[in-house]
Amino acid sequence: MLLIACPWCGERDETEYHYGGQAHVAHPADPHALSDAEWGAYLFVRDNPKGEFAERWMHAAGCRRWFNVVRHTVTHDISAVYPAGQPRPVPPSDEHSEVTA
Amino acid sequence: MSNRPGNRLAAGGRVDRSAPLRFTFDGVEYTGLRGDTLASALLANGVLAVGPSLYRERPRGIVTAGVDDPHALVQLERPCSDPMQLATTVELSDGLAATGLQGRGRLDDAPDETRYDKTYLHTDVLVVGAGPAGLAAALAAGRSGARVVLVDDQPEPGGALLSGRERIDGRPALAWVAEARAELEAQPETRLLTRATAIGHHDQNYVLVAERRPDRPGGGGRLWHFRARQVVLATGAHERPLVFAGNDRPGVMSAAAVRSYLNRYAVLTGRRAVVFTTGDSAYATALELAAAGAEVPALVDTRPEPPAALVKAARAAGIEVLAGAAVVGTEGGARLTGVRISALTAEEQLTGPVREVACDLLAVSGGWSPAVHLWSMARGTVRYDATLAAFVPDRAAQEVRACGSGRGRHDLAGCLTEGFTAGAEAATAAGFPFAAPIAPPCEGDTPPAPPRPVWLVPGEEGDPSTWRDHFVDAQRDATVADVHRAVRAGMRSVEHIKRYTTIGTAHDQGKSCGVAAIGVIARLLGARSPGEVGTTTFRGPYVPVSFALLAGRERGPLFDPVRTTAVHPWHVRRGAVFENVGQWHRPRYYPRPGEDMDAAVLRECRAAREAVAVMDASTLGKIDVIGPDAAVFLDRLYTNGFAKLPVGSARYGVMCRADGMVFDDGVTVRLAPDHYYLTTTTGNAAAVLDWMEEWLQTEWPELRVRCTSVTEQWSTAAVVGPRSREVVAALAPGLDVSNDAFPFMTVRDAVLANGVPARICRISFSGELAYEINVSSWYGLAVWEAVLAYGAHAGITPYGTETMHVLRAEKGYPIVGQDTDGTVTPQDLGMTWVVARHKDFVGKRSFARADTSRADRRHLVGLLPVDGGELLPEGAQLVAPGADLTAVPVDSLGHVTSSYRSAALDRTFALALVRGGRDRIGETVLAPLPDGRTVAATVTEPVLFDPKGGRRDG
Numbered sequence A: 001m002l003l004i005a006c007p008w009c010g011e012r013d014e015t016e017y018h019y020g021g022q023a024h025v026a027h028p029a030d031p032h033a034l035s036d037a038e039w040g041a042y043l044f045v046r047d048n049p050k051g052e053f054a055e056r057w058m059h060a061a062g063c064r065r066w067f068n069v070v071r072h073t074v075t076h077d078i079s080a081v082y083p084a085g086q087p088r089p090v091p092p093s094d095e096h097s098e099v100t101a
Numbered sequence B: 001m002s003n004r005p006g007n008r009l010a011a012g013g014r015v016d017r018s019a020p021l022r023f024t025f026d027g028v029e030y031t032g033l034r035g036d037t038l039a040s041a042l043l044a045n046g047v048l049a050v051g052p053s054l055y056r057e058r059p060r061g062i063v064t065a066g067v068d069d070p071h072a073l074v075q076l077e078r079p080c081s082d083p084m085q086l087a088t089t090v091e092l093s094d095g096l097a098a099t100g101l102q103g104r105g106r107l108d109d110a111p112d113e114t115r116y117d118k119t120y121l122h123t124d125v126l127v128v129g130a131g132p133a134g135l136a137a138a139l140a141a142g143r144s145g146a147r148v149v150l151v152d153d154q155p156e157p158g159g160a161l162l163s164g165r166e167r168i169d170g171r172p173a174l175a176w177v178a179e180a181r182a183e184l185e186a187q188p189e190t191r192l193l194t195r196a197t198a199i200g201h202h203d204q205n206y207v208l209v210a211e212r213r214p215d216r217p218g219g220g221g222r223l224w225h226f227r228a229r230q231v232v233l234a235t236g237a238h239e240r241p242l243v244f245a246g247n248d249r250p251g252v253m254s255a256a257a258v259r260s261y262l263n264r265y266a267v268l269t270g271r272r273a274v275v276f277t278t279g280d281s282a283y284a285t286a287l288e289l290a291a292a293g294a295e296v297p298a299l300v301d302t303r304p305e306p307p308a309a310l311v312k313a314a315r316a317a318g319i320e321v322l323a324g325a326a327v328v329g330t331e332g333g334a335r336l337t338g339v340r341i342s343a344l345t346a347e348e349q350l351t352g353p354v355r356e357v358a359c360d361l362l363a364v365s366g367g368w369s370p371a372v373h374l375w376s377m378a379r380g381t382v383r384y385d386a387t388l389a390a391f392v393p394d395r396a397a398q399e400v401r402a403c404g405s406g407r408g409r410h411d412l413a414g415c416l417t418e419g420f421t422a423g424a425e426a427a428t429a430a431g432f433p434f435a436a437p438i439a440p441p442c443e444g445d446t447p448p449a450p451p452r453p454v455w456l457v458p459g460e461e462g463d464p465s466t467w468r469d470h471f472v473d474a475q476r477d478a479t480v481a482d483v484h485r486a487v488r489a490g491m492r493s494v495e496h497i498k499r500y501t502t503i504g505t506a507h508d509q510g511k512s513c514g515v516a517a518i519g520v521i522a523r524l525l526g527a528r529s530p531g532e533v534g535t536t537t538f539r540g541p542y543v544p545v546s547f548a549l550l551a552g553r554e555r556g557p558l559f560d561p562v563r564t565t566a567v568h569p570w571h572v573r574r575g576a577v578f579e580n581v582g583q584w585h586r587p588r589y590y591p592r593p594g595e596d597m598d599a600a601v602l603r604e605c606r607a608a609r610e611a612v613a614v615m616d617a618s619t620l621g622k623i624d625v626i627g628p629d630a631a632v633f634l635d636r637l638y639t640n641g642f643a644k645l646p647v648g649s650a651r652y653g654v655m656c657r658a659d660g661m662v663f664d665d666g667v668t669v670r671l672a673p674d675h676y677y678l679t680t681t682t683g684n685a686a687a688v689l690d691w692m693e694e695w696l697q698t699e700w701p702e703l704r705v706r707c708t709s710v711t712e713q714w715s716t717a718a719v720v721g722p723r724s725r726e727v728v729a730a731l732a733p734g735l736d737v738s739n740d741a742f743p744f745m746t747v748r749d750a751v752l753a754n755g756v757p758a759r760i761c762r763i764s765f766s767g768e769l770a771y772e773i774n775v776s777s778w779y780g781l782a783v784w785e786a787v788l789a790y791g792a793h794a795g796i797t798p799y800g801t802e803t804m805h806v807l808r809a810e811k812g813y814p815i816v817g818q819d820t821d822g823t824v825t826p827q828d829l830g831m832t833w834v835v836a837r838h839k840d841f842v843g844k845r846s847f848a849r850a851d852t853s854r855a856d857r858r859h860l861v862g863l864l865p866v867d868g869g870e871l872l873p874e875g876a877q878l879v880a881p882g883a884d885l886t887a888v889p890v891d892s893l894g895h896v897t898s899s900y901r902s903a904a905l906d907r908t909f910a911l912a913l914v915r916g917g918r919d920r921i922g923e924t925v926l927a928p929l930p931d932g933r934t935v936a937a938t939v940t941e942p943v944l945f946d947p948k949g950g951r952r953d954g
């Protein structure tokens, strides 16, 4: 079970959280300006990296805040936790990252 | 020799000779001692055989003294019924009763009344294993001031020292152990758990530990959930068996176990013992057996030149050392009577004459496998060490350190040094800097010379394809011949061979045989070493645990929270039949004496349509949406508009996900310009609140809106039927209930005749004139009883969810989650009217996708079975007349989503999702049923009762 540090409450067990999928997938400002393919990509297409992945979590059994986590999908190492709305932190070096998207 | 009966020595061991315990095994009564395991007590009584083998029914005996025994499965009958326990790990207690098993146990039919608990604990340093390395690690970490937990599966700490005769600092090692224990128990932040087995090591050092508490009332164990900053694994090592002909015969035991029974339990497991080893450790077994009075005619060492000092010591004890040799066969029936010994060439072939030696015990040491199970579960890698002939921990994947024999260190001084170092490093890494203490001097158990592993001792005849008595996994009766067949079938991966032969899949999960099996596979594949083959994946739990322990107290009523409304006691008194809706217990119907569900529901439906009826609607999800931007917010989430809803009015709304599929529906009331009161489907309340909060936090943080669940704060009585107005008029005497003053879809505050303030809404989920009376839940029961009292003269009838479903279905109102399934749009439900054209909302863009605009999507329609007495099963598939029912797949038109008997229609009816359904109205569809019949039904509009809606105003 993961140990996730909520930015507001600190370290808590994974069972206190809801998972929210890939982070930084903003709802398009004007969906009607998008082609069907672009809208479909927003709805259904997500990255699936072997490596570091920025994803959303919500502290459902705690403060109920959404926030972002950078987690390695192989090792489950969590390298960053940051509030919703903030950009993904730049890693000190990208040698461990296999993220291409 | 002892003059006591059986094999118990007169002195020594960790058993209490003043505490004899009576027990029975296979129906025979014996006596053992406190401190015994069932296995040591049996061996003390001369009982070696346990149950026969699973498939071949070969006699099998006790092999080891711990969790790795492949044979000693027993069924416990007293003190509690417990299947598949190991005689080698069951602590003896007075009155214990057990029987030997043939590979599988029996679950008791009686409920397990034992109470199991769970405990959660954070710690800085968790040390697994209280042998010399683990004790040293805990001492070092504890002295640093860090919070330390030390767990060990035995009743007392000491590990292998309990079974040996080593000395530390000039004293018996167990004196050092006692001192270490006393120091740990005096440390305020250190906790020692005995009888506690670490069964799983998961992400971020989440470690599960199963603790046995036989001395507690009821004997229930505890499952500890540890979260540790640092973990030290001092898990020790398992002695490996050797693979040779007849190696499963009772009397063939682990050399270390023989030593353990001798020193820890004061039991001599044989009178005439041959020792067969690939390394140094079994010499101690041979020497101590001889010292205890057993004959040791031969020590067979695979190494051509064993260490001279050991050979000298053996010869001085009268033991003949046969170097460069192997045991190639065993004699005897259900008990060993002798072994056959042959010299081995450098290529591990047999050479020279075979010598027979009579014996009743063969103590085997095939080398040592560090217990890397937890290390591997924590995703640490292992590597094959050719010198040690073992897989040892390599790279850690978490904050984990291995030490002692668990990482291949097999001398006592080295284990202490590694333990002190690992403990100090772990404490330092956890923020408690500490320098490793210096290990005290040790005697005995010096660094061993390299072993000579022999993975497969050839048979005297035949070839591997015929070696059916060379057992690789004795518990599975899997032999060299089975591995050979797997390799001949083309398998190369150890994972494939494991599954083909079932090696390592039995109760012991390959603890003792796993690496030996890899060695055999390597030999048959022609690999240079087991390292080229690699291990299978280690999975938890490390030892079997019962589901009852994992469940703890989360059983029966405590399995999941049960939610009841304020009116629940009344429902119970009234004899309601309940159903679960999410976590809620809701009345389904209220049968009168002699009524079944159909009769009760028809009666309740008639009351609602013809007079007045009342339902406890308190379980509806309720959310207060408050803030200056509440109207903007709801307009973005609902398909229809709420900004222009007048204060005091109510509106039905539908929410979709971004893909355009219906997510929830319900009625929302505007109580103030900045205050909406929103209701959701009973089972969907939490999900709707989550959904609203997600959009507010992640997409529209600029909106000034707060959402609060008030489901539990409001109690709701739905008063329904043509005579509901007169009941509400009497109940709320100050309220003008005329249709003009209080029209449909409006809300009024009122004070009830009993003084309770209420919020009354004219909302209908039945098509009838209806009022929802909302009061604080504190008054819920009192107001419910008042409604019943004021309605008594009109024959007010309580109704449950089943009647609610029939009434709403007669009106074609869908239930989200029953008539929809995540693939249904509002348009599919025939609700184009609820989809606003002149504003944007979540999901709107999806209605322009090609798939959502198809004309042949499945539409919600009504179905009238041609035979009005025929009730279609919900979920029934629908096909067109003439459809080929033998086609694969059958061309399905859709399925029945709701189906009921209607009092108002005097017949059965159903709702269904049907492909292009609105274009099939009037057509016939067929429902082929599992019983072979095919039921015909006519497609209709979904609204079957009062389609003009004339009844809602009374």
Ligand SMILES: [Zn+2]
Pocket: A006, A007, A008, A009, A010, A059, A062, A063, A064, A065
């Ligand atoms: Zn939180």
